[in-house]
Amino acid sequence: MEIKIRPLRFEDSYQINDIRTMRGVFENLPSLYSERPEFIQNFIKTFADSDHAFVAEVFENNYMRILGMAGLHINRSPRIRHSAMIGVMVHPGFQRRGIGKRLIECLIDTADNWVQVKRIELEVISDNTPAINLYKKFGFEQEGIKKKCVFRNGEYKDAIMMARYKF
Numbered sequence: 001m002e003i004k005i006r007p008l009r010f011e012d013s014y015q016i017n018d019i020r021t022m023r024g025v026f027e028n029l030p031s032l033y034s035e036r037p038e039f040i041q042n043f044i045k046t047f048a049d050s051d052h053a054f055v056a057e058v059f060e061n062n063y064m065r066i067l068g069m070a071g072l073h074i075n076r077s078p079r080i081r082h083s084a085m086i087g088v089m090v091h092p093g094f095q096r097r098g099i100g101k102r103l104i105e106c107l108i109d110t111a112d113n114w115v116q117v118k119r120i121e122l123e124v125i126s127d128n129t130p131a132i133n134l135y136k137k138f139g140f141e142q143e144g145i146k147k148k149c150v151f152r153n154g155e156y157k158d159a160i161m162m163a164r165y166k167f
């Protein structure tokens with residue numbers, strides 16, 4: 001399976017919506033099963049030069065199928081514009097095949113080598129071991145815990161704040 005990483009396009013919004021509302025994904029994102037494609041369309045419309053989003057896609061049965069997405073969102077305020085937030089997700093049917101790694105590599109290459117981002121931050125629900133392991137692989141370290149910060153399946157869960165910096 002030849003996977004290509006390329007910039008996100010507006011017309012990807014329907015496939016992105018499909019993935020964001022799948023079990024195995026939405027529980028660990030700040031999204032809901034009821035989320036509509038308009039949500040991601042409106043999100044893309046807010047993008048500026050400081051937003052860098054990518055998808056992983058594969059050509060399958062004459063169709064370009066999106067398997068994952070990741071974004072690097074640089075702070076716009078002058079004194080913190082060396083920092084950025086990231087997010088990543090992979091289609092549940094294609095997880096554990098190195099796609100998350102490819103997407104994070106692309107974000108880190110963008111940060112380190114192209115847009116002068118020194119510090120990358122993220123938040124992850126404290127029991128999301130796959131994501132925590134993925135981030136640790138790229139040098140992200142825990143900086144703090146946000147207690148009971150997210151409601152998931154009837155329970156308030158902690159989130160871990162992680163960051164990687166390179167000066």
Ligand SMILES: CC(C)(COP(=O)(O)OP(=O)(O)OC[C@H]1O[C@@H](n2cnc3c(N)ncnc32)[C@H](O)[C@@H]1OP(=O)(O)O)[C@@H](O)C(=O)NCCC(=O)NCCS
Pocket residue numbers: 024025026028029088089090091094095096097098099100101102123124125128129130131133134135137
């Ligand atoms: C987290 C996520 C993006 C990982 O994507 P992926 O394509 O499955 O990850 P990869 O195959 O590239 O794996 C990279 C590393 O992540 C870790 N990892 C991935 N899946 C794992 C699992 N099920 N259990 C433990 N570690 C896991 C491992 O360290 C792995 O490296 P290894 O294969 O050398 O052991 C994916 O599980 C996902 O989309 N989850 C739902 C959405 C989500 O949680 N997003 C992050 C929100 S903060």
